[in-house]
Amino acid sequence: DQQVKQNSPSLSVQEGRISILNCDYTNSMFDYFLWYKKYPAEGPTFLISISSIKDKNEDGRFTVFLNKSAKHLSLHIVPSQPGDSAVYFCAANNAGNMLTFGGGTRLMVKP
Amino acid sequence: EAEVAQSPRYKITEKSQAVAFWCDPISGHATLYWYRQILGQGPELLVQFQDESVVDDSQLPKDRFSAERLKGVDSTLKIQPAELGDSAMYLCASSPAGATDEQYFGPGTRLTVT
Numbered sequence: 652d653q654q655v656k657q658n659s660p661s662l663s664v665q666e667g668r669i670s671i672l673n674c675d676y677t678n679s680m681f682d683y684f685l686w687y688k689k690y691p692a693e694g695p696t697f698l699i700s701i702s703s704i705k706d707k708n709e710d711g712r713f714t715v716f717l718n719k720s721a722k723h724l725s726l727h728i729v730p731s732q733p734g735d736s737a738v739y740f741c742a743a744n745n746a747g748n749m750l751t752f753g754g755g756t757r758l759m760v761k762p
Numbered sequence: 763e764a765e766v767a768q769s770p771r772y773k774i775t776e777k778s779q780a781v782a783f784w785c786d787p788i789s790g791h792a793t794l795y796w797y798r799q800i801l802g803q804g805p806e807l808l809v810q811f812q813d814e815s816v817v818d819d820s821q822l823p824k825d826r827f828s829a830e831r832l833k834g835v836d837s838t839l840k841i842q843p844a845e846l847g848d849s850a851m852y853l854c855a856s857s858p859a860g861a862t863d864e865q866y867f868g869p870g871t872r873l874t875v876t
Contacts, residue, residue, distance in 0.1 A: 694867030740804050752804030
């Protein structure tokens with residue numbers, strides 16, 4: 652039973668445009684959500700996070716939105732750059748317990 | 763910048779053989795994690811250590827997998843015997859004590875079982 656789902660395995664965006672990556676979860680006990688970015692042959696690196704008490708968190712070109720009623724979060728990248736091409740994982744946890752990851756979305760930003 | 767080290771980066775082994783992976787976490791990080799990532803899926807936690815103690819190994823297939831962190835620093839994950847379905851990326855991560863949200867991942871070991 653996947654508690655964190657990323658339904659789009661891939662996304663292709665033109666450089667300069669907005670990239671929107673989506674994530675859905677089923678466990679209402681999750682209280683902290685994170686996005687990780689992974690390049691080939693490297694481990695995932697932390698990108699941005701959001702607590703369940705917020706609905707938006709922004710860091711430069713990256714913004715995460717949380718809709719608790721819909722159990723949905725999204726990552727917006729504006730403007731997208733070719734260097735953003737990577738696999739993006741959504742993750743969630745409950746009170747500091749283990750992270751549960753989604754299956755990932757491969758983002759390709761075309762020059 | 764401090765990093766999580768893992769070795770080997772790649773390992774090819776025949777089924778029924780034993781294989782071991784090593785991880786050296788960021789200095790001072792009390793919590794260490796081993797994850798398995800199957801191609802096309804997200805990482806799944808196998809085992810979590812707090813210092814030298816196992817905190818969670820509920821997803822570790824204990825009939826063939828073992829993990830240790832004897833001195834609370836580096837860690838070894840072993841598979842014996844390896845099966846074809848064990849082919850995956852094995853990721854190690856570490857975090858400061860009490861900050862499980864701040865996990866720093868190593869580059870992983872890509873295991874191929876033939």
